[in-house]
Amino acid sequence: MASSSSLAPLSFSLSSELLPSHKPNSLSWSSSFPQLRISASSIPCPSNLSFHKKFVVEAAWTRRSRSEAAKKPNRKSWKQRTDMYLRPFLLNVFFSKRFIHAKVMHRGTSKVISVATTNSRDLRNTLPSLTDNDAARVIGKLIAERSKEADVYAIAYEPGKNERIEGRLGIILDTIQQNGIIFV
Template identity: 80%
Template structure:
C-alpha cells in the first residue's frame, strides 16, 4: 500500500541522513529495503538529496558480476526467464556484448529488452522457440511449469533475491548471488541498524514542541536494550578501555596498557599492536563476566577507524557482538 511504502521509505531516508552525519562513505540498502516499486533501488533518496556525500548503493552491480562469473566458460547461449528487473537488464546486455546469445520465452519481454539495447547488441537477443539452452538465468516470476520444461542437465542460475524452488532431480541449482566479505574489511555496519535507530529516535515536530523535556523512546529504553557500553580512551602515553553497565554504572571489564604487566611487556603502549592487546583483553574479561554483547556510541563527527577501529574489530573477532 502507498502509505506503507511512504512509512518505510521515511525510515530508510532517516537512516541515510543519520549515516551521512556520522561520516559514512558507502551505505548499501538491505535485502528488504530496496526494490523498483519501493524506492527505485535507492534512486528515490539520491533524487531527494542530491547533495549527499554518502554513496547509496543496492548491490546490483555486484550481483550482476557474480552471475556473469557463475556462467560456465564456453557457454554460447542462455535462456533468461523472470521479471525484468534492473539486474536482469544489466545481465542480458553484458552477455549480448560478449557475443553470447540471450533467449527469452515471451515476446513482450523480448521487445522490452530490445528497446534498451543498441542495434549491434540486439543481434544476440532472440525469441526462444525451444527449451534447448542448458543454462537458464532465472529471477522472480519463474514458475514451476516453466521449470519442468527444461531439458535434463539444465543449470539454473538465479539472479533474484530468493532462489527458485527445486523441482527437478536431474538438473543443477545454483545459490542466489552472494560474496564473502574479506576478513581485513573494517568499519562495516548494517543499514538495518540505522533504520532501527532512526525508528527509536523519531519524534514528530509537533510532539517535540509540546513536550520539549520529554525523553525520546531511545533515551528511555536504550539502557535496557543495550545495557553494556564500551568506552575507549587514547592518551599520548597509553590506551584505556572499559565496559560499563548503564543501569548500575558498574564496570564489567577494564584493560589498559598502563597496567604494570603490559607496561613492561609491550614495546609501545599506543601502537596498533597495543590496540589489539587491549581489545582481546576486554573481550576475554567481558566473557568471563557473562557479557557477550555490547555497544559503542561514537562522539559527534567521530569515525570508527584507525586505532579505535582496531580495538573494536579485535573485540568482534574475539566473539563479542556489537549491537
C-alpha cells in the same frame, strides 16, 4: 434525576457458540477466541440523556506532539529512554597521548564489567609502545576475555559526534569481535 419508572428495564442476552469444527479464519491470536453474540432489547433513550456517549472509549496519548516537545526540550526521547534496557552493556574507549583505556559498563547501574588499559603494570613493562596498533590489539583481546569471564557476550559501541571508526579504534573493535563478542 430521572425516576426509575420513566426508564424501561434493560435486558441483555449473551450467548457463546464454540463449534467443535471451529477453524480460525486467520492466524491471529484473536481468531482463536469463541465468537460472542450480544443482543440488547428495549433500550430506552431519553431525550435528555445521550446514551451512546457512555460507551465511547477514548484512546490514551502515547506520543507528544511537536508543540509539546518544544515546551519541554530536556525530556528524553523514546529511544533514549529504552536503549539502556535493549543494549545494556556499553564500550567506552579513550585514547590519551601516552595510554589507551577501554572499559565495558552496564548502563542501568553504571557498574564497570571489564577494564583494560596500557597503563597497567603488566602491560606497561611488556609492550614496546603503549599507543600503537599492537597495543590496541592487546587491549581489544583483554576486553573480550574479561567480558566473557563476566558472562557478557554482546556489547554496544556508540561513536561520538564526528568520530570515525578507523585506525586504532577500528583495530580495538575488530579484535573484540574476532574474540567472540557480538556488537549490537
